[in-house]
Amino acid sequence: MLSHQIITTADGSTTIQIPEWNEQYHSKHGAIQEAKHVFLETGLAALDLDFFRKENKAITILEAGFGTGLNALLTYFWAKENNIKINYISLEAFPVATNEILNLNYPEQVNDAKAAEIFQKIHAIPWNEKNEISPGFHLQKMHQKFDQLSLSNKANIVFYDAFGPRVQPDLWDINVLKLFRNALLNRGVFVTYCAKGSVRRTLESLNFNVQRMPGPPGKREMLRGELIDKVSEV
Numbered sequence: 001m002l003s004h005q006i007i008t009t010a011d012g013s014t015t016i017q018i019p020e021w022n023e024q025y026h027s028k029h030g031a032i033q034e035a036k037h038v039f040l041e042t043g044l045a046a047l048d049l050d051f052f053r054k055e056n057k058a059i060t061i062l063e064a065g066f067g068t069g070l071n072a073l074l075t076y077f078w079a080k081e082n083n084i085k086i087n088y089i090s091l092e093a094f095p096v097a098t099n100e101i102l103n104l105n106y107p108e109q110v111n112d113a114k115a116a117e118i119f120q121k122i123h124a125i126p127w128n129e130k131n132e133i134s135p136g137f138h139l140q141k142m143h144q145k146f147d148q149l150s151l152s153n154k155a156n157i158v159f160y161d162a163f164g165p166r167v168q169p170d171l172w173d174i175n176v177l178k179l180f181r182n183a184l185l186n187r188g189v190f191v192t193y194c195a196k197g198s199v200r201r202t203l204e205s206l207n208f209n210v211q212r213m214p215g216p217p218g219k220r221e222m223l224r225g226e227l228i229d230k231v232s233e234v
């Protein structure tokens with residue numbers, strides 16, 4: 001079992017470090033900053049938010065790696081601010097222990113009086129069931145491995161937040177990424193902090209139109225792909 005240490009990143013928010021891998025759950029340059037930049041400001045911003053508002057339709061997000069729940073927490077407040085409904089599905093094979101969650105400072109770092117209550121709720125709901133966190137925000141945490149994903153034509157966007165290809169190359173392999181492609185609707189968006197050329201080429205081979213986007217502080221680039229002309233599953 002890999003050991004965990006809680007560290008403080010450059011923006012004051014904490015994250016979990018895995019010393020054996022020299023890898024963190026988030027960027028050392030700022031966990032909250034990175035999560036907002038990659039998944040909210042670059043990922044969700046690529047969707048036609050006016051369409052979802054006008055149609056009163058929820059955006060379905062599929063996350064690879066629930067981890068600390070930071071992305072889910074930040075998405076919750078982003079959605080309230082932007083008047084968007086969210087159906088958030090997140091996969092996690094190795095849930096973080098409750099005592100570690102209690103030592104993360106996200107409730108204090110997120111500037112909202114309800115942050116502690118929402119963070120607690122996000123972690124308290126049972127696994128594998130769709131739960132309402134508040135009206136307009138549903139969360140389903142799936143206790144499963146990425147390669148067991150069997151969703152089809154369901155998600156508007158994938159938040160791909162696996163550990164990096166340096167430490168878990170198998171999670172960036174075409175066979176796994178294909179499952180996430182299959183879970184997306186046509187024109188769906190795939191967003192990740194990773195900027196590796198081999199990952200970009202794999203996504204292109206899966207019919208994504210991939211753009212290199214400016215990365216969060218401390219990282220030059222990241223990737224965002226839009227699924228084009230999804231006809232059938234390969």
Ligand SMILES: C[S@@+](CC[C@H](N)C(=O)[O-])C[C@H]1O[C@@H](n2cnc3c(N)ncnc32)[C@H](O)[C@@H]1O
Nearest residue numbers: 065066067068069070071093094145146161163
């Ligand atoms: C970079 S962290 C995710 C950070 C998370 N999004 C957050 O906001 O805290 C990657 C996560 O993937 C999980 N993971 C690693 N291998 C996995 C696998 N094969 N299937 C599912 N989850 C896996 C890890 O346990 C870890 O929680």
